[in-house]
Amino acid sequence: MLTEAESKSEMPEKKRKLIDATVGLILAQGYNATTVDQICQVAGVTKGSFFYYFANKEEIGLAAMDAWSAAWEGILLAAELEKVADPLDRLARLFDVMEEAYLTPEIPSGCVVGTVAQELGACNRSLGGPSEIHLDVWAQGVIRLLTDAKAAHPPKVDFDPVGVADFMLGMVQGTLLVTKVRQNRRIVPNNVGHLRAYVLGLFGRDAHVPVPEEI
Amino acid sequence: MLTEAESKSEMPEKKRKLIDATVGLILAQGYNATTVDQICQVAGVTKGSFFYYFANKEEIGLAAMDAWSAAWEGILLAAELEKVADPLDRLARLFDVMEEAYLTPEIPSGCVVGTVAQELGACNRSLGGPSEIHLDVWAQGVIRLLTDAKAAHPPKVDFDPVGVADFMLGMVQGTLLVTKVRQNRRIVPNNVGHLRAYVLGLFGRDAHVPVPEEI
Amino acid sequence: MLTEAESKSEMPEKKRKLIDATVGLILAQGYNATTVDQICQVAGVTKGSFFYYFANKEEIGLAAMDAWSAAWEGILLAAELEKVADPLDRLARLFDVMEEAYLTPEIPSGCVVGTVAQELGACNRSLGGPSEIHLDVWAQGVIRLLTDAKAAHPPKVDFDPVGVADFMLGMVQGTLLVTKVRQNRRIVPNNVGHLRAYVLGLFGRDAHVPVPEEI
Amino acid sequence: MLTEAESKSEMPEKKRKLIDATVGLILAQGYNATTVDQICQVAGVTKGSFFYYFANKEEIGLAAMDAWSAAWEGILLAAELEKVADPLDRLARLFDVMEEAYLTPEIPSGCVVGTVAQELGACNRSLGGPSEIHLDVWAQGVIRLLTDAKAAHPPKVDFDPVGVADFMLGMVQGTLLVTKVRQNRRIVPNNVGHLRAYVLGLFGRDAHVPVPEEI
DNA sequence: ACACACGGGACCTCCCGTTTGT
DNA sequence: ACAAACGGGAGGTCCCGTGTGT
Helix, strand or coil: CCCCCCCHHHCCHHHHHHHHHHHHHHHHHCCCCCCHHHHHHHHCCCHHHHHHHCCCHHHHHHHHHHHHHHHHHHHHHHHCHHHCCCHHHHHHHHHHHHHHHHHCCCCCCCCHHHHHHHHHCCCCHHHHHHHHHHHHHHHHHHHHHHHHHHHHCCCCCCCCHHHHHHHHHHHHHHHHHHHHHHCCCCHHHHHHHHHHHHHHHHCCCCCCCCCHHHC | CCCCCCCHHHCCHHHHHHHHHHHHHHHHHCCCCCCHHHHHHHHCCCHHHHHHHCCCHHHHHHHHHHHHHHHHHHHHHHHCHHHCCCHHHHHHHHHHHHHHHHHCCCCCCCCHHHHHHHHHCCCCHHHHHHHHHHHHHHHHHHHHHHHHHHHHCCCCCCCCHHHHHHHHHHHHHHHHHHHHHHCCCCHHHHHHHHHHHHHHHHCCCCCCCCCHHHC | CCCCCCCHHHCCHHHHHHHHHHHHHHHHHCCCCCCHHHHHHHHCCCHHHHHHHCCCHHHHHHHHHHHHHHHHHHHHHHHCHHHCCCHHHHHHHHHHHHHHHHHCCCCCCCCHHHHHHHHHCCCCHHHHHHHHHHHHHHHHHHHHHHHHHHHHCCCCCCCCHHHHHHHHHHHHHHHHHHHHHHCCCCHHHHHHHHHHHHHHHHCCCCCCCCCHHHC | CCCCCCCHHHCCHHHHHHHHHHHHHHHHHCCCCCCHHHHHHHHCCCHHHHHHHCCCHHHHHHHHHHHHHHHHHHHHHHHCHHHCCCHHHHHHHHHHHHHHHHHCCCCCCCCHHHHHHHHHCCCCHHHHHHHHHHHHHHHHHHHHHHHHHHHHCCCCCCCCHHHHHHHHHHHHHHHHHHHHHHCCCCHHHHHHHHHHHHHHHHCCCCCCCCCHHHC
């Protein structure tokens, strides 16, 4: 989603602060409960500026999702997945990156895209549509990894990369949702562990199934 | 959650209609976007009646979650899981029931509890707390099944029933979330299929991994 | 105001409780802030009963004022003013009775009639009118005392009993108002003391002017 | 109370109109019966503007009391009390100013502070507290006058300036209350007359006791 | 590029009074 | 005589977005 003419780095500071504030508020309260005034207050910016940069609340919702996806891409880039030679190792590395990212305290738990999808997916397509696309883009990345791995390592049982990617997407979103209500990230390593065990297991590669004493 | 003195069946009709309307609206738009006026209109009831039965919007939110959980328990009861002798078969049956339920067109897709949890879990504990409890109750039922199955059938690899139940909970919630944005239930059989394959696989029982041509 | 066919003593208990609750609530919060539901709750009665005994909220407001005036008459009766032979002594006794009554902790401070008069006097004559009459009835009683005293004891300076009664009425109402905000009755003896000193002074009778160390 | 950075003269016009409207409405109907919509309508301002200037109804209640007190200080300032050399003459002049002010038809009869005190003094301290303070400030001004007068003119009988100021405060508030329900100001000169006679009498100075034919 | 003032409508809540039934 | 259910509307608050000016 860095297709915008104006990438986040070369963005006016006020605009960036507004987006950052929106991301934080959506994670904390969801989209509907977040008000424009709140965003402005947290960003330390007046409403005049807000409506200069964004035509309406929806637009900053889109921008927040874009920023969120870009941040996630940044995490993957920083992980230098492409430097891992074997496609299956690359896939395995993805699970580690995910677990690490979702446990980093500096990154608020939750997912802006998933939150918007849950709240508006069914009733507001102008935001729900883009949220769906963001999720699909995420899934496509995973599909590519799975396909490459399949090409390099014939799986023990045949599977559809699309289906497994959807399975992983659901797992991730559900884990973040439960994490939010429980207000702790305890289940992250557990859920990612089981997911890794399953997916790598499809390739016949043994992965550790999480057991009580570890957690 | 049928512990209330007043079960849904012996409830005043208007109250029942209000709760039903709320369930539908929360599934469609989420909690925050649902207004009291909307609920009344859909239920065909006046606001005077609404506030006779519910002190405030939060209270009907709680009632909607209770009704939702009760409905799910009703589905499990109707499935007569307890009549399945072998605990592992019982567990296997659960996946079938889940898949069937999430695909029944009469039951709107999504989960009231999960929706409330996503929107309010982190910022409104008076609703977030109960939503968390509902999720935990669901998980506990699964934990029981897993424990019984473990007792009857030594698993191929050891696992923690609590962790696996959390994994399943996350999977279910995430699947419903993605289903909502995608506006179709195509991933339900896929995700439940993978989940079944993984969990039964822990017991060494082969389950069919979903493949493309089936979907 | 015992002209009602049904005096308070031979009143149904529920009706009496409703009136008592109303008196207390008006003293505590005023007329407008007092709701019918509140009255019912404090009285331990349902709304069905309320609207059986009173056509609307205004009517119980009138009844509360009547009850309040009746209670005050009861205090005067109990004080047996008429047994004091000398009219001026009778007048002097009135001040003592007032001071005592306004300091009795069991009697909530404030005046139902004055409160209604303040809130509705200018904009709701159906309650304001009767409140005015109640005040006038009080004043007339004082006028009688003053007139009798004047007849028996030629005053040092001539005065109009009506004017002095109004002065006393104003003083009493103002004192109760200030007492209410200050949330203590400290000024009661002070103000009644000055009032007594002035009125008795008109007759040349020395009355103690309140001084600091007493209070 | 002119300590606010923003005195009424340099206030946005809409804000001023809102306060003026509130003052008028509180005098006419009291605080509780006055609605925000009414205030806006009388002021010729929309609700959007109202809530731009005032966070809530309470806040404009405070502002109305401040404005009212400031207006009264303005009257005293205009009367140039401080130019009267003799402290006792100054005190005497205060009675004239009061009588004059309370009889000016342009100034609506009643007292915003007293009205709020009566309605909310006992049950809403966020408004009751400030109303109490306003009354105390008024009393303190009188205490100063009485103390100065005592220093310059040894009184005939000793008295406590604080007690006499409270007496005067009660008298004023009560008079305004009765004036409101009677819907005429006839008792103002009478009550102020008696009050002046009493207070000046404490200094041995003869003041005219109001007699019938004058009124 | 940004700040302030403003408009108007939606939303939750509450409250008075009525209706229906016993 | 009383209780429960209900109707409908008003009130306080909030919130998105617009205008005007600099």
